[in-house]
Amino acid sequence: MSMPAGPDTGPVEGVDTSHFLDDELVWCELRRSAAVRGRPGLFLDRDGVIVREVGYLHTPREAELIPGAAEIIRAANAADVPVIVVTNQAGIGRGIFGWADFDATQARIHDLLARDGAEIDAVYACPHIPGGHAPYGHDTHPARKPNPGMIHRGIDALAIDVGRSWIVGDRMGDMIAGHAGGLRGGLLVDSGIGTTVRDAAGPAPESPFDMRVVASIADAAGIVAEMVD
Numbered sequence: 001m002s003m004p005a006g007p008d009t010g011p012v013e014g015v016d017t018s019h020f021l022d023d024e025l026v027w028c029e030l031r032r033s034a035a036v037r038g039r040p041g042l043f044l045d046r047d048g049v050i051v052r053e054v055g056y057l058h059t060p061r062e063a064e065l066i067p068g069a070a071e072i073i074r075a076a077n078a079a080d081v082p083v084i085v086v087t088n089q090a091g092i093g094r095g096i097f098g099w100a101d102f103d104a105t106q107a108r109i110h111d112l113l114a115r116d117g118a119e120i121d122a123v124y125a126c127p128h129i130p131g132g133h134a135p136y137g138h139d140t141h142p143a144r145k146p147n148p149g150m151i152h153r154g155i156d157a158l159a160i161d162v163g164r165s166w167i168v169g170d171r172m173g174d175m176i177a178g179h180a181g182g183l184r185g186g187l188l189v190d191s192g193i194g195t196t197v198r199d200a201a202g203p204a205p206e207s208p209f210d211m212r213v214v215a216s217i218a219d220a221a222g223i224v225a226e227m228v229d
């Protein structure tokens with residue numbers, strides 16, 4: 001598999017950034033040389049959490065930040081809490097769009113966040129989906145949420161203090177992935193896919209995983225202070 005290429009990406013001045021598809025064809029990207037290792041991490045789903053859910057977002061002009069997204073990311077940046085995006089991108093596996101579209105859309109999102117002084121430290125994207133086109137058709141790929149493969153990649157890359165880390169997502173699958181990845185807890189936002197179509201199964205009640213439901217990422221900012229307490 002060749003390296004994905006997009007029109008708007010490349011090294012940010014003074015920052016050592018790189019992205020590649022790993023041996024499981026998962027997009028792996030470290031963006032911020034200022035990222036501090038050994039810290040709790042803030043894992044964020046993308047669609048419905050950072051940007052409006054539009055269904056297979058893949059064009060830069062459709063990317064619109066959800067109010068509060070830049071604020072929590074900025075707060076994490078200030079607290080030396082790495083921000084790690086973990087996003088299922090089934091549209092790639094289904095052949096609806098390609099990595100170049102993903103790359104261009106990501107560049108737009110990073111640009112919008114940068115205008116608000118917010119920087120994402122790492123991005124992981126999983127193209128695999130049951131029934132997807134080869135080589136992306138997998139019934140239960142370990143990187144596709146609710147599996148924790150992308151979270152594990154972030155933990156490894158940034159030596160994340162997993163027991164103090166949280167995830168913000170709009171699907172129960174995000175919470176299950178966070179639980180399976182050993183995170184401390186998850187914030188389930190109502191700003192994305194919506195409660196009515198969420199997966200039914202969640203973390204077991206006896207789990208130490210702390211799950212809270214909030215309206216949107218705008219109500220999640222306090223978690224950063226809690227993480228570094």
Ligand SMILES: [Mg+2]
Nearest residue numbers: 045047048170
């Ligand atoms: Mg989502």
